[in-house]
Amino acid sequence: MNGIVIIGAGECGTRAAFALREAGYSGSINLVGAEPHLPYERPPLSKPASGAVQMKLICTEDMLKAAGITYIKGLSALKVDTDAGTVSLSDGRVLAYEKLLFATGARPRRLACPGRERALDFRNHADAEAIFANAHAGRSVAVIGGGLIGMELASVLRGKDIAVSVIEAAPKPLGRAVPSRFAEKLHARHVAESVEFHLNHGVAEITDDGVILTNGRAVRADLVVSAIGVAPDIALAQEAGLSTGNGILTDAHLRTSSPNVFAAGDCAAVSQPDGGHMRFETWRNARAQAETAACNMIGAGEAFAILPWFWSDQYDLGLQVVGLPQPSHQSVPRATADGELEFYLDGGRLVAAAGLGVGNGLARDIKLAEMLIAAGVSPDPVALTDPKLNLKALLKSARAA
Numbered sequence: 342m343n344g345i346v347i348i349g350a351g352e353c354g355t356r357a358a359f360a361l362r363e364a365g366y367s368g369s370i371n372l373v374g375a376e377p378h379l380p381y382e383r384p385p386l387s388k389p390a391s392g393a394v395q396m397k398l399i400c401t402e403d404m405l406k407a408a409g410i411t412y413i414k415g416l417s418a419l420k421v422d423t424d425a426g427t428v429s430l431s432d433g434r435v436l437a438y439e440k441l442l443f444a445t446g447a448r449p450r451r452l453a454c455p456g457r458e459r460a461l462d463f464r465n466h467a468d469a470e471a472i473f474a475n476a477h478a479g480r481s482v483a484v485i486g487g488g489l490i491g492m493e494l495a496s497v498l499r500g501k502d503i504a505v506s507v508i509e510a511a512p513k514p515l516g517r518a519v520p521s522r523f524a525e526k527l528h529a530r531h532v533a534e535s536v537e538f539h540l541n542h543g544v545a546e547i548t549d550d551g552v553i554l555t556n557g558r559a560v561r562a563d564l565v566v567s568a569i570g571v572a573p574d575i576a577l578a579q580e581a582g583l584s585t586g587n588g589i590l591t592d593a594h595l596r597t598s599s600p601n602v603f604a605a606g607d608c609a610a611v612s613q614p615d616g617g618h619m620r621f622e623t624w625r626n627a628r629a630q631a632e633t634a635a636c637n638m639i640g641a642g643e644a645f646a647i648l649p650w651f652w653s654d655q656y657d658l659g660l661q662v663v664g665l666p667q668p669s670h671q672s673v674p675r676a677t678a679d680g681e682l683e684f685y686l687d688g689g690r691l692v693a694a695a696g697l698g699v700g701n702g703l704a705r706d707i708k709l710a711e712m713l714i715a716a717g718v719s720p721d722p723v724a725l726t727d728p729k730l731n732l733k734a735l736l737k738s739a740r741a742a
């Protein structure tokens with residue numbers, strides 16, 4: 342038997358390898374990772390504890406050994422032949438597979454302006470080391486992109502007394518994934534922390550002195566970081582003839598257009614019950630899809646279905662969002678001791694919730710909201726705004742009903 346090959350040793354690929362063993366798979370597992378480290382988590386890169394870049398390992402060498410996972414470190418998969426069932430590696434080796442998982446993740450989007458090579462990316466441990474090695478108190482950094490990663494980086498840099506400018510082409514930062522109520526609060530906090538925003542402006546050029554905006558204005562910076570989002574890493578899949586779009590297209594079971602090949606994590610665009618494909622760029626999605634793909638590679642027929650969830654830490658504030666809040670939803674705010682929650686109703690039914698508060702204080706409420714969403718409740722919006730309404734009791738009565 343040829344066993345299972347996993348391309349990409351990030352959160353998703355590594356979790357899939359261990360999930361295969363937990364599900365009882367006893368064949369060979371080859372985990373191929375292009376980076377020169379043991380598998381590590383990305384979220385801590387933009388949340389460095391005590392100012393130092395963290396390398397939070399997903400597993401140790403011993404754990405890989407104990408699970409019988411062959412980790413092929415620092416090598417890339419260069420070619421997949423789905424007819425032959427083989428993967429060619431950058432050292433010339435060819436691995437045969439029975440089942441293959443693409444967990445190739447995503448790559449930073451590239452700026453198109455002159456001088457773009459002067460900007461640092463922020464995706465992996467090497468990027469984080471390059472940024473923080475050059476970011477010292479009294480210096481200045483221009484962050485291009487006011488999304489979650491750019492804003493997290495801005496908050497860390499302000500904590501090191503570094504002057505930060507955020508350049509964002511949209512009229513507001515955090516517009517893509519964060520509900521507007523909390524995007525505005527986080528924006529205001531950054532302003533209060535003296536982050537300088539240049540909104541509604543593109544980048545015309547990056548020079549040795551900083552960034553020239555499309556309106557001609559110069560933003561001085563010792564260091565420029567590009568955080569303009571990521572694109573799914575699909576080149577290898579495309580060359581192998583798999584169907585792709587905004588990601589490697591899969592069915593609900595995470596199977597690609599080639600029957601023995603699966604895709605999961607940031608690189609996968611998964612078929613949705615109401616049509617189209619959805620791709621997520623979050624830690625929990627990578628883990629959950631890894632587990633579904635692992636089970637399905639060894640014969641289960643599980644459709645992938647979890648509520649999207651992500652978090653972000655900026656200054657002392659923690660944001661959590663569960664479900665997919667939409668502007669068309671009825672939003673129901675609720676004050677808590679640690680911050681603020683907002684619930685989102687669609688046709689009266691609870692479909693999403695978000696919270697912003699100090700530290701991890703809202704985690705329990707968001708967890709309860711997640712369970713309420715799963716229970717399919719249609720709560721009274723007025724009652725929901727009342728902090729005295731006990732969410733646990735609401736869940737209990739919903740389950741009893």
Ligand SMILES: Cc1cc2nc3c(=O)[nH]c(=O)nc-3n(C[C@H](O)[C@H](O)[C@H](O)COP(=O)(O)OP(=O)(O)OC[C@H]3O[C@@H](n4cnc5c(N)ncnc54)[C@H](O)[C@@H]3O)c2cc1C
Binds near residue numbers: 416417577
């Ligand atoms: C700085 C930062 C902070 C983040 N913070 C949060 C957060 O607070 N909350 C949250 O929910 N999410 C966060 N995320 C997102 C989260 O980390 C990602 O969604 C998750 O890492 C995706 O995992 P993945 O395994 O699908 O992809 P990746 O982590 O991108 O891993 C893919 C791996 O595959 C390797 N690879 C690609 N092609 C090949 C090939 N041909 N051969 C061999 N190897 C290959 C790549 O080198 C990479 O190591 C953050 C991401 C970053 C970058």
